[in-house]
Amino acid sequence: MPELQRLRADHVPALLAFEQENRAFFAASVPDRGDDYFAHFDARLAALLAEQAAGICHFHVLVDTDGEVLGRFNLVDAADGSAELGYRVAEKATGRGLATATVRRLCALAAEEYGLTTLRAETTLDNPASQAVLTRAGFVPTGEELLLDGRPGIAYVRSTAGEA
Template sequence: MRHAAPLEAFERANRAFFAARIGDRGDDFFSRFHLHLAERVAENASGRSLLCVVVDAAGEIVARVNLIDIDQPEPTELGYRVAEAAQGRGIATWGVTSALDLAAGRGVPRVHAKVATTNPASRRVLQHCGFALVGPTDPPTGSSKTFLSYGRDL
């Protein structure tokens, strides 16, 4: 868990930015951050998930990319976040592409992603990474936004 403190700093520094695009995770998430992170690290270690961070040349976390349930035939789900200050540099596309390559190497057959209809930049990232629009989908917990589902075979 060498990235625990920088990851928490990344999430806290960008909380309002992410909440405006996806929805807020709530105070409980942040008050129990280390417990949530320990659960994700255990998933990663067991091969159930693939959790990645993108670190810049200064050693700062500028993005994270998660693929959860990679051990299941369906549904492996992609999630990613890029720091507000790092937007527009291709980091999301690079991070997603890199994570998909790792997932394909582990035998993941298909990946799904959700994106808010009000987040055109994230929709472009998915399209650049070979995802196709599937249709409307339920929003993540805590979000009141309208979401679309995308899918890609690996």
């Protein structure tokens, strides 16, 4: 069974492999990170770990028993009891309920470990899989219309009250 782990520096090689192997898959539903992202991956990850150490963000990876990264699950811009949820799952790990189960687990961690009471998320209207994950994990649409890199999107919110 895959395990959700807080991001650490020793995840770097597996995380980079995950991002490279799934780049085209991710680019079909979210903007591509660009070549610069991969060229400076180590420095970017060091900056993320510094944000995590400061309590601004909480980064996680879903790893299998061999240490392969199957997904990223992040809580960013944590402030005043609220944070933004973001996630991506490897193409080969989709369709198995891992995203929903892991988002639910992260919602519990948000309350129990990080003291967060409200989580927000956004997705494009042409990403029904992400919309389904969010709905199954207890997020509700806010009615706010968004443009996400030029594509129509929808905002979601979820309370973590009762999780802790």
